[in-house]
Amino acid sequence: MKYEITHTCGCTETIELYGPGSKREYIIKQEESCECLDCFEARHHLPELEGSEKQIAWARDIRRGMVSDSNADKAIAITSARAWIDGRDRGFSSIYKQATMTDDERAAVAKDKKESIYSALENDGKGDTADLIKREAELIDSGDYHLPELEGSEKQIAWAEDIRRDYVKTEVADHIKEFEETVDNKCLYTAMGIDYESVLSDAEQRVLRVRDYAGTVSSAAWWIDNRRQLGHFAATKYEEYLENLKEN
Numbered sequence: 001m002k003y004e005i006t007h008t009c010g011c012t013e014t015i016e017l018y019g020p021g022s023k024r025e026y027i028i029k030q031e032e033s034c035e036c037l038d039c040f041e042a043r044h045h046l047p048e049l050e051g052s053e054k055q056i057a058w059a060r061d062i063r064r065g066m067v068s069d070s071n072a073d074k075a076i077a078i079t080s081a082r083a084w085i086d087g088r089d090r091g092f093s094s095i096y097k098q099a100t101m102t103d104d105e106r107a108a109v110a111k112d113k114k115e116s117i118y119s120a121l122e123n124d125g126k127g128d129t130a131d132l133i134k135r136e137a138e139l140i141d142s143g144d145y146h147l148p149e150l151e152g153s154e155k156q157i158a159w160a161e162d163i164r165r166d167y168v169k170t171e172v173a174d175h176i177k178e179f180e181e182t183v184d185n186k187c188l189y190t191a192m193g194i195d196y197e198s199v200l201s202d203a204e205q206r207v208l209r210v211r212d213y214a215g216t217v218s219s220a221a222w223w224i225d226n227r228r229q230l231g232h233f234a235a236t237k238y239e240e241y242l243e244n245l246k247e248n
């Protein structure tokens with residue numbers, strides 16, 4: 001049902017409420033006992049947020065719940081809707097700290113996180129897996145992924161090498177990130193009754209599979225022809241390539 005609310009600032013707003021009458025009355029009282037979102041933000045000089053329309057709408061509500069006279073001057077620095085949404089359970093000081101970190105501080109936090117992920121793996125008896133994934137990451141960082149020579153004209157090879165290098169770099173980095181997130185979410189998977197071991201092994205395979213693809217397809221023309229369809233389609237494209245090999 002729709003209700004017309006008059007906020008303390010005098011602005012009116014129509015809101016739609018469902019559920020039991022007592023709950024609706026409670027929300028109406030709450031809304032009428034505070035100023036509207038626009039006036040609240042104007043009074044605290046809060047900036048517009050950056051993000052998608054949905055993210056911004058959600059983040060503005062979260063921000064209203066967290067900002068008061070005592071921290072409004074700091075809240076001005078947090079302009080990303082995502083930062084409010086991601087930090088909504090951690091509280092204001094954590095959101096503020098993260099949003100105002102320098103790049104060096106951010107890098108140090110990321111490094112700590114990485115180290116704790118891999119030592120968690122080792123403590124789990126998965127030292128081999130940890131070494132394998134770390135090795136892939138090192139190879140990517142070094143820029144030498146030990147891939148086979150490509151076949152084709154000189155021009156084709158030069159172009160295809162660029163395509164292949166970009167593909168491998170982004171894919172491996174993405175998959176390593178997924179892998180690390182999987183380790184990080186072990187408790188969550190277990191709590192949800194999801195088989196963590198098999199999710200982890202899938203994530204590991206995804207990292208290693210890039211090497212399979214990139215190490216098998218030696219035709220420069222193939223990389224050039226499929227350059228726009230790599231990424232998520234790599235598996236299908238790769239199967240096609242193997243089929244063709246068999247036919248010819």
Ligand SMILES: [Zn+2]
Nearest residue numbers: 009011036039
């Ligand atoms: Zn107002």
